[in-house]
Amino acid sequence: MKNKLLTTALVGSLVSLSSVAVAQTTITGNLDLSFQTHSSSGGTAAQRLDSDRYFGKESQINIQNKGKLTNGMDYAAGFSIELDGPDGNSNYSTGTVGAFAENTYIDITLTPGTMFTVGADHVQNLDRNITNLAGFGYLGIDGVNNVISSYSKSGQSIYSAFGVGLVQDIAKIGKLSAYYVPTNNSAVAQNDIFNGVQTTANGANDSAYEFVFTGDLGIQGAQIGLAYNKQEGLDKPTQARNDIINKKIDGRYTVGQFTIAGDYVKMSGITTGTGTTAGYTAGVNEHKSKSVGLGYAINKDLSVSYAYGKTETNKAASPDEKNQVIAIGYNLGPIAVGLQYKNVDNHANTSGLDADAYAVRLSTKF
Numbered sequence: 001m002k003n004k005l006l007t008t009a010l011v012g013s014l015v016s017l018s019s020v021a022v023a024q025t026t027i028t029g030n031l032d033l034s035f036q037t038h039s040s041s042g043g044t045a046a047q048r049l050d051s052d053r054y055f056g057k058e059s060q061i062n063i064q065n066k067g068k069l070t071n072g073m074d075y076a077a078g079f080s081i082e083l084d085g086p087d088g089n090s091n092y093s094t095g096t097v098g099a100f101a102e103n104t105y106i107d108i109t110l111t112p113g114t115m116f117t118v119g120a121d122h123v124q125n126l127d128r129n130i131t132n133l134a135g136f137g138y139l140g141i142d143g144v145n146n147v148i149s150s151y152s153k154s155g156q157s158i159y160s161a162f163g164v165g166l167v168q169d170i171a172k173i174g175k176l177s178a179y180y181v182p183t184n185n186s187a188v189a190q191n192d193i194f195n196g197v198q199t200t201a202n203g204a205n206d207s208a209y210e211f212v213f214t215g216d217l218g219i220q221g222a223q224i225g226l227a228y229n230k231q232e233g234l235d236k237p238t239q240a241r242n243d244i245i246n247k248k249i250d251g252r253y254t255v256g257q258f259t260i261a262g263d264y265v266k267m268s269g270i271t272t273g274t275g276t277t278a279g280y281t282a283g284v285n286e287h288k289s290k291s292v293g294l295g296y297a298i299n300k301d302l303s304v305s306y307a308y309g310k311t312e313t314n315k316a317a318s319p320d321e322k323n324q325v326i327a328i329g330y331n332l333g334p335i336a337v338g339l340q341y342k343n344v345d346n347h348a349n350t351s352g353l354d355a356d357a358y359a360v361r362l363s364t365k366f
Contacts, residue, residue, distance in 0.1 A: 026064050029059070030058075030366070031059045032361060033056070034359055035053075035055050035360050036357055037357070037359075039051050040353065042353045048353060060083070062103065064077070073109055075106070079104040101188075102187075103119075104122065105122035114167075114168050116165075121187070123212075125154065125157045129291075129307075131252075131261040132293060132305070134304055134327040135305060135340040136340065139153065139291055144348075149347060150287050150313065151309055151311050151323060154248075155248030156231075157210060157212075158181050158231070161181040161183065161188075164179070170215065173216065173217050175215060178209070184208035208229060209230060210228065210229035213227075227246075227247070228246070230245050249265075258297075259295040260294055262291065265288070266289075268285065290309065291307055291308060291309030294307075306327075307324070307325040309322070310322050312349075313349045318351070325342050327339065327341075335363065340359055342355075
């Protein structure tokens, strides 16, 4: 009888907690549909797509809750379900776990301006192309026949792996965050009761940490980002790698109808289209990417922009990758329309592998 009473009390408390959560829950979402056509030349037949046309799609539902703990601290919690075009299930072996680990978090405000967070895809990061002002997608070509561009939008940020972090407000200038992940593997987590062995996917990477600052430095119209992250070298009997280190800085400034932006990222020890062996060794496997962008708001609904980016590598006989993007953005109220043209030379630092792409995107939020 005593055990039954305890069980009943526990169930009652969970029901009560659930009722409070529902009252404070909000649901939002977004839908993006796009169409792109691109062609390429040079390189090998496996690297290029001479003519390709396809639709793109991303849909996301966000479920969020916030309130106060019994000790008076503020909390927030939530998760998202994001389904990109290829996402279909949460099978680890297919690599689609990200559909069900998008923006998953529990935040607790420790003191005013100091937040503790645990989850994935939630802590602040520099996973953005700040110079592609009126456009969308990566500054690069987003891959030619699945050959990923050397240009990195994030500087290998670890934000999408499950971990813990602290975010500190710095009065009047921005926010500083520190984030640690025990396994740097995007969106992968074990069953909550750990009723399974460690999967190959979970053990594929070692621990990593990242420091990020974002803010305006007290300058009206400015947006600045700084990031440093490091993945510890993985050492197994069958595989040995050194550390992977990345640094990024970006910023933009708006005055009147004009916006100017720039960024720089140095990636050391990563495998890209020009990579040989993953792992950081001083002076080996390094990529330096930089870009600039200029935008002009014709009116409150119509904007245009131009961006130019270049990535250089220290791999012998590898030319610089060069990207150009011309974009137009038009706001129709509940629906935004984007049009853009991209051109890339020496894609993934592959000599003569060039491409052109035209794309349109429709976006809405609800």
